Amino acid sequence: MSTTSGDNNNGGTSSANSSAAGSISSSSLLSVTAMMNNQALQELLETKSHSQYLQSKINTSFESVKLSLKEATDKKNSSKIYTLLQNLTYYKVDKDFLDIMLSIISISDDKKTLRLAYYFLIEISLFKHLINSSADIKNITNIFNKEMNHKDISRKVISLKTTALVAPNDVLVDANILEVISGILRKVGEDPDKTQKKKGFFSRATSDLGRERSLLQYACFVACRNRFKNNPSLFMPIVEGIKCSDPVGARHAVQLTYDYALENPSTVSATTKRFIPLLKANKGKEAVNLVDPFARRNFIKLCGLLGTTPENKDFFQSICQSVMDNHLSVSFWAISTLCNFSWPTLESAVIEQIILDNDTPNHYEILPHPTSLVTGICNKMKAGFSVHTSSTGTQQSNPFIHLACKLISSLSQSFVKYTYPKDKNQNPVVGDWTFDIEKSLSLSSTIYSAPSPLPTQPPPPSLATTTNNSNQHPFSSLTPLVINLLNISTSISIRIQSLKALVWLCPSNLESCKIFQDTFRAQLRDPNHPPHLFKELFLELYKRIIATPILSPMVLALIFDWIDIVPFKVDINLILETWRVVIGFGRDARERLLQSIFKILDRPVHSDFRVVSLEIQKDIIHFLGDYSNIITYENSQRYEKLSDHSGANKSLDISNQALNSIILRLEQYAIYNPWQIRVESIEALAKIAFLSCTLIRIHIYSFLTSVPNESHGWTSVKTTASIIINILDQLLNLRAKWLPILKKGSSLPVNQVKDLKNDHNSLCLQIGLFFENLSSDYLPLGIETKSIVLVSA
Amino acid sequence: MINTILITNWNGNILFSKYYNSITEEKQIEFEKLLYQFTKDEWLNSKGEKHLVTEFGGSVTVYTNVGDLLLFVSGSDEYDELALSDILIPITDSIKDMCKKKGVTETHYIEQIPKFVLYLDEIIQRGQLDQVQFEIVSNYSSLKHDQPLKKESL
Numbered sequence: 001m002s003t004t005s006g007d008n009n010n011g012g013t014s015s016a017n018s019s020a021a022g023s024i025s026s027s028s029l030l031s032v033t034a035m036m037n038n039q040a041l042q043e044l045l046e047t048k049s050h051s052q053y054l055q056s057k058i059n060t061s062f063e064s065v066k067l068s069l070k071e072a073t074d075k076k077n078s079s080k081i082y083t084l085l086q087n088l089t090y091y092k093v094d095k096d097f098l099d100i101m102l103s104i105i106s107i108s109d110d111k112k113t114l115r116l117a118y119y120f121l122i123e124i125s126l127f128k129h130l131i132n133s134s135a136d137i138k139n140i141t142n143i144f145n146k147e148m149n150h151k152d153i154s155r156k157v158i159s160l161k162t163t164a165l166v167a168p169n170d171v172l173v174d175a176n177i178l179e180v181i182s183g184i185l186r187k188v189g190e191d192p193d194k195t196q197k198k199k200g201f202f203s204r205a206t207s208d209l210g211r212e213r214s215l216l217q218y219a220c221f222v223a224c225r226n227r228f229k230n231n232p233s234l235f236m237p238i239v240e241g242i243k244c245s246d247p248v249g250a251r252h253a254v255q256l257t258y259d260y261a262l263e264n265p266s267t268v269s270a271t272t273k274r275f276i277p278l279l280k281a282n283k284g285k286e287a288v289n290l291v292d293p294f295a296r297r298n299f300i301k302l303c304g305l306l307g308t309t310p311e312n313k314d315f316f317q318s319i320c321q322s323v324m325d326n327h328l329s330v331s332f333w334a335i336s337t338l339c340n341f342s343w344p345t346l347e348s349a350v351i352e353q354i355i356l357d358n359d360t361p362n363h364y365e366i367l368p369h370p371t372s373l374v375t376g377i378c379n380k381m382k383a384g385f386s387v388h389t390s391s392t393g394t395q396q397s398n399p400f401i402h403l404a405c406k407l408i409s410s411l412s413q414s415f416v417k418y419t420y421p422k423d424k425n426q427n428p429v430v431g432d433w434t435f436d437i438e439k440s441l442s443l444s445s446t447i448y449s450a451p452s453p454l455p456t457q458p459p460p461p462s463l464a465t466t467t468n469n470s471n472q473h474p475f476s477s478l479t480p481l482v483i484n485l486l487n488i489s490t491s492i493s494i495r496i497q498s499l500k501a502l503v504w505l506c507p508s509n510l511e512s513c514k515i516f517q518d519t520f521r522a523q524l525r526d527p528n529h530p531p532h533l534f535k536e537l538f539l540e541l542y543k544r545i546i547a548t549p550i551l552s553p554m555v556l557a558l559i560f561d562w563i564d565i566v567p568f569k570v571d572i573n574l575i576l577e578t579w580r581v582v583i584g585f586g587r588d589a590r591e592r593l594l595q596s597i598f599k600i601l602d603r604p605v606h607s608d609f610r611v612v613s614l615e616i617q618k619d620i621i622h623f624l625g626d627y628s629n630i631i632t633y634e635n636s637q638r639y640e641k642l643s644d645h646s647g648a649n650k651s652l653d654i655s656n657q658a659l660n661s662i663i664l665r666l667e668q669y670a671i672y673n674p675w676q677i678r679v680e681s682i683e684a685l686a687k688i689a690f691l692s693c694t695l696i697r698i699h700i701y702s703f704l705t706s707v708p709n710e711s712h713g714w715t716s717v718k719t720t721a722s723i724i725i726n727i728l729d730q731l732l733n734l735r736a737k738w739l740p741i742l743k744k745g746s747s748l749p750v751n752q753v754k755d756l757k758n759d760h761n762s763l764c765l766q767i768g769l770f771f772e773n774l775s776s777d778y779l780p781l782g783i784e785t786k787s788i789v790l791v792s793a
Numbered sequence: 794m795i796n797t798i799l800i801t802n803w804n805g806n807i808l809f810s811k812y813y814n815s816i817t818e819e820k821q822i823e824f825e826k827l828l829y830q831f832t833k834d835e836w837l838n839s840k841g842e843k844h845l846v847t848e849f850g851g852s853v854t855v856y857t858n859v860g861d862l863l864l865f866v867s868g869s870d871e872y873d874e875l876a877l878s879d880i881l882i883p884i885t886d887s888i889k890d891m892c893k894k895k896g897v898t899e900t901h902y903i904e905q906i907p908k909f910v911l912y913l914d915e916i917i918q919r920g921q922l923d924q925v926q927f928e929i930v931s932n933y934s935s936l937k938h939d940q941p942l943k944k945e946s947l
Contacts, residue, residue: 051807086907111936119914154936215938329875399874402846493847
């Protein structure tokens with residue numbers, strides 16, 4: 001937002017600090033300063049107004065108003081006080097105004113003036129912690145006591161609400177205010193109309209409580225919210241206040257009861273169960289009919305807190321019934337609250353029949369038959385969508401759609417996470433990735449044609465059952481409605497929520513997710529979509545594959561599309577994080593990941609995207625440097641373990657073809673690319689070498705020593721290469737030196753142990769510069785040194 | 794809670810701001826920048842008092858247009874999109890009422906800010922919702938709590 005003055009450019013303004021000069025545009029500043037003197041300019045730049053722009057539009061200054069107000073108060077000039085208070089509303093006040101406001105309240109009887117003075121006292125209450133003089137405290141208390149005895153109910157109400165806010169925390173002050181509140185609430189509770197009380201029917205504004213008492217009750221509850229939360233002595237009057245005839249008073253009472261419930265849920269549940277509407281046991285008795293929608297929302301919140309235990313299932317049921325509230329925000333707040341319950345609870349819940357009778361509050365929709373909760377929610381959503389996505393819509397269509405998508409996402413997520421198959425450790429199973437839409441179209445040859453030198457992992461549990469899940473997604477009927485939003489809504493926020501909902505509406509099944517993949521892919525081609533939309537989408541996809549790894553091939557394909565179609569809108573860190581998750585899914589996943597990475601690296605790049613694509617390539621190379629060994633199961637002991645193998649495939653076994661494919665590409669990048677890519681490639685090769693077996697080290701060492709160095713900008717590359725060559729040299733030589741000694745099997749003399757440790761530490765120090773976190777059990781000189789260097793360390 | 798109320802003109806110049814969530818001035822500026830960034834392209838769609846939504850930084854903002862002004866209400870936790878949309882209604886009604894003589898223009902709104910702050914004080918106090926019915930808001934802001942209502946409440 002802009003707080004500059006005189007800026008008439010549409011949408012071209014930038015936000016500004018209300019007290020900083022630097023953000024004001026120079027042209028507007030010049031036009032202002034031409035008219036104002038230096039003091040006024042100072043005022044403008046250090047304004048206490050809501051914004052500098054506002055200050056430029058008004059003819060007053062804070063200091064002048066403050067001074068004049070003080071003078072007028074001293075002189076008890078009523079009309080001038082009122083005018084100055086009005087002027088003061090353009091500014092933010094502080095504790096310095098406390099005395100003035102208290103004086104005004106003491107001397108003035110004009111309601112308009114008083115209301116303004118009380119407004120400023122509320123503003124001053126933000127500085128309550130600075131009010132510590134006994135004179136101020138005494139002044140506040142005296143005025144409070146005087147106002148509470150005033151015959152005008154308005155003054156009592158405003159005084160009680162305000163004093164609870166502004167009075168400093170003092171034992172005597174607290175006791176004073178508490179005594180007043182207790183007295184009021186006790187009087188209300190002693191209302192003689194017991195017939196009304198027995199029926200518990202406080203739905204209509206009754207005159208037996210009296211408007212004045214209900215107003216005071218309301219004021220007490222507001223005061224309690226700001227000062228006496230969870231006060232034990234007020235518990236019962238507050239709970240009874242849920243039946244307050246003032247709708248807003250009832251709302252505050254429910255909120256206060258909720259605060260009590262946070263500390264004493266069992267006591268509150270026992271005390272409030274009689275209020276649950278539609279509960280058969282409460283019919284004709286004390287069931288509340290809260291006319292204020294926000295009060296009903298608060299009651300749902302209370303039920304949400306209390307309804308988590310089996311003995312309080314009536315509270316949970318009340319939330320279910322509230323789904324049928326005819327006020328949209330209450331109904332959807334009920335759905336939102338239900339999202340906090342486990343899926344099995346929701347799946348088995350039922351919305352009970354709601355029929356129209358004298359005891360049924362009129363804010364419920366009729367429900368002729370009991371309906372499963374999930375069905376009820378779907379029906380509510382569909383009804384809402386039919387209204388709010390029509391050509392006319394309503395004022396609240398966007399908020400409805402936004403929230404509806406969030407709730408669909410949340411409920412679907414709950415369903416998906418609960419029903420997805422788990423292994424014996426309760427982790428989501430990786431699943432069978434055999435079916436792959438992209439693989440059927442892709443013509444690129446696999447790099448895993450050779451048999452792996454390492455034993456294969458046991459086949460993952462079958463996800464055949466998930467085929468059935470795609471038909472059983474309880475909210476699948478909402479999918480077309482959500483997809484339609486992408487066609488009709490231009491709001492980016494709504495599109496984001498729609499996409500997030502679709503991520504979780506997608507079945508946990510590769511065969512059934514094509515339509516979703518196509519939908520997500522189509523969004524990439526929309527030029528109006530900002531980068532943050534894609535970030536939100538892919539972040540949600542990231543969360544999805546953590547919950548349901550089976551969808552990883554789809555996400556990997558979409559990542560390729562993201563990079564290929566709109567590289568300038570890519571969040572590479574999010575992509576790398578997603579790849580790290582996929583690495584954890586095992587052998588097949590790593591194979592698929594590497595295929596995907598190669599597809600990205602090997603794709604042709606449009607000349608318009610060359611620069612950004614190089615940045616992406618650089619980050620991917622860095623990633624390969626860090627993770628190639630993990631992805632390809634390469635480690636420094638692999639060669640030694642395999643060198644004793646025999647058989648026709650020995651040479652193939654020894655050769656890690658996957659890693660070879662990576663090294664080949666890195667070597668090409670190290671020669672035929674801009675210097676930044678070459679440096680990154682060489683560093684990646686270094687990391688691979690440091691973590692690999694001797695064969696790989698020798699190969700990379702040999703490459704680095706023979707790489708050409710003729711092009712401009714080669715200097716930094718050459719420097720980096722020199723350092724790496726030096727380290728590899730040491731690695732290979734020291735390994736050659738120590739291996740024969742260690743293989744003898746006899747224990748080493750002390751001086752040799754010391755030398756070995758020194759060599760180990762030196763190498764770790766040098767190699768550690770290339771890694772963010774080098775593993776503490778890294779053995780540069782081989783596994784044979786483990787018993788010596790690690791045990792002693 | 795209700796975090797913020799902002800009222801601007803069509804250029805994004807702030808005419809009124811109220812932060813209930815006690816964030817620093819730097820954070821306020823950051824919030825305003827992001828709000829501008831996320832909503833400016835859709836301001837025109839809010840004409841005719843249509844409520845629009847954006848969400849970032851853990852809070853939801855519902856905004857609309859009335860006359861020459863843009864109103865933004867932000868909240869978190871129990872104040873979701875529909876709640877904020879409901880809260881915008883009495884605020885909008887307040888502005889229309891106090892500007893009914895000369896229309897909801899920037900200049901006239903600025904003149905009426907002394908009245909507006911009292912209306913707002915009855916609707917939201919310390920980030921918590923209070924009165925939502927405009928007639929009550931109007932009465933209470935003039936210390937006329939005992940004035941009978943013209944129609945049934947809510």
